[in-house]
Amino acid sequence: MNNRNEIREFLASRRAKLTPEQAGLPDFGGVRRVPGLRRGEVALLAGMSVEYYTRVERGSLAGVSDSVLEAIARALQLNEAENEHLFNLARAAGPAARRRRQPAQAIHPSVQLILDGMAGIPAFVQNGRLDIVAANDLARALYSPAYEDPARPVNFARFAFLNRRSESLYADWNLAADTSVALLHAEAGRDPFDKGLSDLIGELSTRSEEFRRRWAQRNVRLHRTGAKTFQHPAVGRLDLHFNGLELTATPGLTMFTYTAEPGSPSADGLRLLASWAATAAESSERPPENAVPDERTAPDGTTAVDLHQGHVRQPGRGHQA
Template identity: 60%
Template sequence: MDNRKEVREFLISRRAKISPKQAGLPAGSNRRVPGLRRSEVAALADVSIEYYSKLERGALAGVSAGVLDAVARALRLDEAERAHLFDLARAADGTSAIVRPRRRAKSRQWTPHRSLQWALDAVTEGPAFVRNGRMDLLAANRLAQAFYAPVYASPQQPPNIARFQFLDPASHEFYPDWDMFADVCVAILRTEAGRNPYDKELHDLIGELSTRSDEFRTRWGAHDVRHHGTGSKTFHHPVVGDVTLSYEGLEMAAEPGLTLTIYAAEPGSPSEEALRLLSSWAASQEPGTRQLSG
């Protein structure tokens, strides 16, 4: 797979974000590019301008981990961006010493083993679910199915959070801070594309969203990546209203490429009470007949 375009656009986008002042360099005059010049990045990384220019043209095959580290420091890449750069190098060079084992792409036919579903069902106080890097919801406890009822309402299976985010008008109500959620969603997909460049279903999803959503296409072009492990989010659920939840995302050792996420409300908060109401509502519904009204 030739990923030169991806490498080129990623490095150019990161270079454009670093000002000379941030890099401890004089700004000078007559700067014709946003951010740093190639020559400045090369000097900061202690490589020749010719060599760095070659890298920025997308030629990462055979590049050592030491050089990648130097470029990452010069561009002030955060942890997620640095990992993405190494993943791009892995895709460019299948025999490089920096290669990590390729993550298995979970197909649409993947189903959870029984013990995983038992573990999810044992979580009763908050939504718990498993997703892949394409944002497919692959397994969930009852509360997560109720919580993501607007996503599960999609006729396309498996339910996909990214498709819901950008193609379903209901997402604008479900996500009060829609722009923030959209940024995070695209950054997760961009990170997955770097980690798993051979996933045809991921490429198909990106193509679909790029064709059908201007909002997605603009964000995809920004080349932002991120790790999404912990934090808090506010949702507006159609049954119980506003809910603020903390989350923890755990990489699954037995299933590389999958993430187990658990949401929890602050004890004693209105959001905790909202989850209790949602749980009661979910228990009152027959499987497959949930309606998005109280």
């Protein structure tokens, strides 16, 4: 990745999103050649000369102090994710940036034990490139359409933009696509010299117009907690909440867990999915590496149709609503 180009495009895109009125500046009318604030207006708001801000926006962030970065962030009204991205771009512009070690591609065996111990919760570890580095059986079952592709590791961005099954799995595909691109942009700010990341972005830019359009918007976001809805081919709609936990012993890796509201249809759906996943694991067929399961009946007799209609079998009891 070209760090100077990324700095230029990011700052220019944030400037274009902010009107004089939003920035608290008088608008004297007239036709503006470009949308948003002018460089001189940003410089005024940040308390610096137009020449200095222009040099910064053109990519010269090396050696810029934190106070200057904070002033620019305030002037452009950056949110938390954008503010972090600006500081990451500045760090990447420094002389020590190229010495950053490559992103981890493996986890300690103890982490896999933790994942496997969360039998009723989809849990996985991903890196900054959005590769799934490790997962438990229920996470594999949840993302079964992605695991149909034999290519490994499974990558969420490739799945979103190069696999039509993603449009069926994600209830809001546009949100999933926007999130994937924003996360890759944020990672590019943290480590613009990661060749694997550059190759991934190049591949997606070449093969997907949807990706190219979103990449040009230069959006970034944090992805620590939130809601996600799936339309799973085996168990139907799943409304889940996710939480991310950074693995401090292995920088660059984050563990994600998905949970459902207790007593909700989605909680029933996860139980059904877990029953299938456990059965597949016992028969040495980790769920599903090559196909979405055709069998839609859990060991307790509950089927996907039952779940859709709000029926779940209870131990020792008949079919109940």
